[in-house]
Amino acid sequence: MTAPTLRDVAQLAGVHPATASRALNPQTRPLVNADTARKVLRAADSIGYQPNPIARSLKTARTATIGVVIPDLTNPLFPPIVRGIEDVLTPAGYNSWIVNTDNDPQREETQVESLRSRQVEGLIIATARRDHPLLVRLHRQSVKMVLVNRRVEGLELPAVTADDDLGVGMAVAHLARLGHRRIAHLAGPRSTSTGAARARAFRHAVRDLGLVDDPALTVECDYWSEAHGAQALRGLLDSGTGFTGIVAGNDLIALGCYDVFTERGMTCPDDVSVVGFNDMPFLDKMRPPLTTVSVPHYEIGIETARLLLDTIAEPDRPPRAVLLAPSLVVRASTAEPAAHA
Amino acid sequence: MTAPTLRDVAQLAGVHPATASRALNPQTRPLVNADTARKVLRAADSIGYQPNPIARSLKTARTATIGVVIPDLTNPLFPPIVRGIEDVLTPAGYNSWIVNTDNDPQREETQVESLRSRQVEGLIIATARRDHPLLVRLHRQSVKMVLVNRRVEGLELPAVTADDDLGVGMAVAHLARLGHRRIAHLAGPRSTSTGAARARAFRHAVRDLGLVDDPALTVECDYWSEAHGAQALRGLLDSGTGFTGIVAGNDLIALGCYDVFTERGMTCPDDVSVVGFNDMPFLDKMRPPLTTVSVPHYEIGIETARLLLDTIAEPDRPPRAVLLAPSLVVRASTAEPAAHA
DNA sequence: TGCGCGACTGCAATCGTGTGCGGTTATGCT
DNA sequence: AGCATAACCGCACACGATTGCAGTCGCGCA
Numbered sequence A, B: 001m002t003a004p005t006l007r008d009v010a011q012l013a014g015v016h017p018a019t020a021s022r023a024l025n026p027q028t029r030p031l032v033n034a035d036t037a038r039k040v041l042r043a044a045d046s047i048g049y050q051p052n053p054i055a056r057s058l059k060t061a062r063t064a065t066i067g068v069v070i071p072d073l074t075n076p077l078f079p080p081i082v083r084g085i086e087d088v089l090t091p092a093g094y095n096s097w098i099v100n101t102d103n104d105p106q107r108e109e110t111q112v113e114s115l116r117s118r119q120v121e122g123l124i125i126a127t128a129r130r131d132h133p134l135l136v137r138l139h140r141q142s143v144k145m146v147l148v149n150r151r152v153e154g155l156e157l158p159a160v161t162a163d164d165d166l167g168v169g170m171a172v173a174h175l176a177r178l179g180h181r182r183i184a185h186l187a188g189p190r191s192t193s194t195g196a197a198r199a200r201a202f203r204h205a206v207r208d209l210g211l212v213d214d215p216a217l218t219v220e221c222d223y224w225s226e227a228h229g230a231q232a233l234r235g236l237l238d239s240g241t242g243f244t245g246i247v248a249g250n251d252l253i254a255l256g257c258y259d260v261f262t263e264r265g266m267t268c269p270d271d272v273s274v275v276g277f278n279d280m281p282f283l284d285k286m287r288p289p290l291t292t293v294s295v296p297h298y299e300i301g302i303e304t305a306r307l308l309l310d311t312i313a314e315p316d317r318p319p320r321a322v323l324l325a326p327s328l329v330v331r332a333s334t335a336e337p338a339a340h341a
Numbered sequence C: 001t002g003c004g005c006g007a008c009t010g011c012a013a014t015c016g017t018g019t020g021c022g023g024t025t026a027t028g029c030t
Numbered sequence D: 001a002g003c004a005t006a007a008c009c010g011c012a013c014a015c016g017a018t019t020g021c022a023g024t025c026g027c028g029c030a
Helices: A006-013 A017-024 A034-046 A053-060 A078-089 A105-117 A133-140 A164-178 A193-208 A226-239 A251-264 A297-313 B006-013 B017-024 B034-046 B053-060 B078-089 B105-117 B133-140 B164-178 B193-208 B226-239 B251-264 B297-313
Strands: A065-070 A095-100 A122-125 A145-148 A159-162 A183-187 A218-220 A245-248 A273-278 A291-294 A321-324 A327-329 B065-070 B095-100 B122-125 B145-148 B159-162 B183-187 B218-220 B245-248 B273-278 B291-294 B321-324 B327-329
Touching: A006 A017, A006 A034, A017 A034, A053 B053, A065 A078, A065 A105, A078 A095, A078 A297, A095 A105, A105 A133, A122 A297, A133 A145, A145 A297, A159 A164, A159 A297, A164 A183, A164 A193, A164 A245, A164 A273, A164 A291, A164 A327, A183 A193, A183 A226, A183 A251, A193 A218, A218 A226, A226 A251, A245 A251, A251 A273, A297 A321, B006 B017, B006 B034, B017 B034, B065 B078, B065 B105, B078 B095, B078 B297, B095 B105, B105 B133, B122 B297, B133 B145, B145 B297, B159 B164, B159 B297, B164 B183, B164 B193, B164 B245, B164 B273, B164 B291, B164 B327, B183 B193, B183 B226, B183 B251, B193 B218, B218 B226, B226 B251, B245 B251, B251 B273, B297 B321
Parallel strands: A065 A095, A065 A122, A122 A145, A145 A159, A159 A321, A183 A218, A183 A245, A245 A273, A273 A291, B065 B095, B065 B122, B122 B145, B145 B159, B159 B321, B183 B218, B183 B245, B245 B273, B273 B291
Antiparallel strands: A291 A327, B291 B327
């Protein structure tokens, strides 16, 4: 038993398939007599006709789907973004197709290729590397796309990101207000746009606030993970550079610090304060609850999808970048520095 | 500039499109002369020809895509399952299409309908309700599908789940071994298959181990969330029923308990022990680190996808249910009961 | 030399839908 | 009454790929 087709509907309604097609499509419905339209609709309804999107796409070269390229769904950062995206696209009649790349350029290449051959009408790209031959190629082919959570240098592309400058500034100011003067930064990898941006913002904030500006106080993590955060902190501790507060590149790096604290018998926030970045779920249940810069991921998803829809609707509009303001969530991992420090 | 089509390749190679088609498809390549095949392949390569999957699907009625229906990507349970699924499907040449339903029957209906009209070749369904007109309808239409993380009553469907009996048994035995005799169960909603299964397993375990079997000791949460877990615990506490240990229906419910502990000035595990279920990420960083039953979600995804591929390959094979064994992860939320309790 | 056979390859139809174009009918206007 | 016009509907083709069928060509064999 095969699904009913347009011909079936037409036959049942006693009209030509072309007429049935026009009657079913609200766009073209005015072209047919109201009575026959009603007849067709009734017929379609009675046999449960569902138009075949594949055939329609073949004819119209429109698929009403958007490709969403993320590194790894398992990273708690992305699900809220994806939900935000879908909550905009679905009402607009679009579907989204999600692929993971694991930040592997090879996989990214094939996944995007697969999406493109599936005729997606736009791309939302959240992968993290900064240099990006793939992106310039897509851009040259004028593929509609929006970057989320990252920028790319030397390319004028619409992008939605958190305002990293603002967020890092808030973190540093918070620690400064508590009395910290020597603050360390465990930066994310410089190869990522956010890693670089936050590190730069950190230097600026430290200078603006007149805190001690020691290059040795910022250490780069090779990867945005607990393990690499821990490793970076160990290196910093072993180097003997003194500090009382840490601004971590993201929450995972901050949590890596927690591991080192227990390793070395330090207590947070008594010995050292830590502030994270992102406000991933369940941070309030940690030991201690992590003070962090909260990034509105869901709203970022929302804005990204809107931007893409705009780009599709008006391809000539100049690309614009949207910055969303984060907010500081003060919990219990930050306090005044110990008197003897 | 439009994408190159089969005709372009054929023209460039100086053959008929039909021949080009046969040459490009490894299945039918033996039908054409090796030299012409080479010529066609070279031509295709030179202009970067990518077959149009939409046109192909229209003709062959095959899409090589699987629909994955989950309640909410934001629930940390699902991303690892999805990754497991993809890690099996991708090498097998299938793509997966993910949709969220928020456990809303209406949304579920429309999403599944949308997947079906997109001609997906199989469905992986992870939504949680137990009674399920949609499922019986799909089953009657002999749609290939596998359930994950849930069973449905009265339907012979392939399913992959964690062995809840075993897991709950391990949790209860762990508490019993520590000396607890009055153990409470904050059950998930009975309308979900796992909620019901775990509650049943709890009663069995309690009886088998000769612990006190008081119906008042199990309270049903309306939803698998921290808020509802907290609410259930408050009710239990207010009822005056004594207990020293809690087996929570899942980790979120267990974390809800944490909130109540701080509310009421209780300490865990000194006043009461808690064990969760699932082992979601970052539980080791909680205060206190949560003892929990670890469910192999990634492996569940793997098995689910395999099962579906089997079902597609051999539709007549009787459906089988796969149970994956969980393991107990002992952290710091469980200890011997206080002497005075 | 003629026939049969195998190896290729081209023709044309098809999947289900959308749409430009032309034809038919009814209506209004002079 | 005759004609222009609008409203409506059907015909046929297109989208890009696959595939059954038939035709061509060369070669071997009697």
